[in-house]
Amino acid sequence: MERRRFLKLIGCVPLLPSGMDFSGRVMTVEGPKAAGSLGKTLIHEHFLVDFIGADKISATRWNRQTVRKAVAPYIEKAKSEGIQSIMDCTPAFLGRDVHLLREISREHTIHILTNTGYYGAVNNKYLPKWAFTETEQQLADRWIREFENGIEGTDIRPGFIKIGVDSGKLSELHKKLVRAAAITHLATGLTICSHTGPAPAAFEQIELIKKMGVRPDAFVWVHAQAEPDKNIYPKAAQMGAWVSLDGMGWGEFEGYATWLSQLKSEELLNRVLISHDAGWYTPGTNNSMKSFVGYTNFFEKIQPILRSNGWKNSDFDQLLIKNPEEAFTIAIRKL
Ligand SMILES: [Zn+2]
Numbered sequence: 631m632e633r634r635r636f637l638k639l640i641g642c643v644p645l646l647p648s649g650m651d652f653s654g655r656v657m658t659v660e661g662p663k664a665a666g667s668l669g670k671t672l673i674h675e676h677f678l679v680d681f682i683g684a685d686k687i688s689a690t691r692w693n694r695q696t697v698r699k700a701v702a703p704y705i706e707k708a709k710s711e712g713i714q715s716i717m718d719c720t721p722a723f724l725g726r727d728v729h730l731l732r733e734i735s736r737e738h739t740i741h742i743l744t745n746t747g748y749y750g751a752v753n754n755k756y757l758p759k760w761a762f763t764e765t766e767q768q769l770a771d772r773w774i775r776e777f778e779n780g781i782e783g784t785d786i787r788p789g790f791i792k793i794g795v796d797s798g799k800l801s802e803l804h805k806k807l808v809r810a811a812a813i814t815h816l817a818t819g820l821t822i823c824s825h826t827g828p829a830p831a832a833f834e835q836i837e838l839i840k841k842m843g844v845r846p847d848a849f850v851w852v853h854a855q856a857e858p859d860k861n862i863y864p865k866a867a868q869m870g871a872w873v874s875l876d877g878m879g880w881g882e883f884e885g886y887a888t889w890l891s892q893l894k895s896e897e898l899l900n901r902v903l904i905s906h907d908a909g910w911y912t913p914g915t916n917n918s919m920k921s922f923v924g925y926t927n928f929f930e931k932i933q934p935i936l937r938s939n940g941w942k943n944s945d946f947d948q949l950l951i952k953n954p955e956e957a958f959t960i961a962i963r964k965l
Pocket of ligand 1: 675719907
């Protein structure tokens, strides 16, 4: 056994070797940055998603230059709204391509954060075969290694953990992914974003990570807009979890404005994240401009409604600057 891991097991040293403590910073594809440098951030978008499945996916299915050309006008439009950072939420085996992300980051002078973790939703179609057989510790070790050493032979490290679970009661396999995410969090301080949807699976996951010793503020309830009972958001927010209303690329603008105003009136805006879940280039399709969803509906469709409801610039800064910075600053959040 490696000495460091042995020492960790007997509780003598932190997991990460010295020089690997990035706490207090954020991890972009260009390396660690001061947390305050993120600026206006979209916390859940996509540049490329390939739905072919974990058994068939390969980076030969797309051409990076073609993808870059397709996303460029949309990124520039987001920048014209003041966006300085975008979190790419495409997980491994769904088209995560860190070379592409670094190229986009450089081309547009924009911070991009990528992720580690596995996406179990859609009946495990996007899980590699070892996810079914390995233990939560073995899976976590793989994710922690990406943080320690870089992803796929690069020096690009993940800036957050992205997992995905199906809605309803968590399967044993999905519980394992959540536990692996909790272990990874405790070793790295990376925040856990879980593709979740309706509330029951969100609360089950929050309880699960608490049992593993992780505070709920290390957990982002991704796609919370899919929960029909909006009155349950405060419960998650009061527990400390981040409520992510992140489908603004896809309509329901009045709805988003209403839910956000409700959370504001309950003084819970400091637990809310927003984004579009938009994009993206899809390998194997014609990728017409029509099929691409831009990253600016919040500014064009929702912000005007909120302004007419009395929202101030400081409220928008809370959602787009302060909260992303707090949520994704690397910090071990132990119970
Ligand atoms: Zn997404």
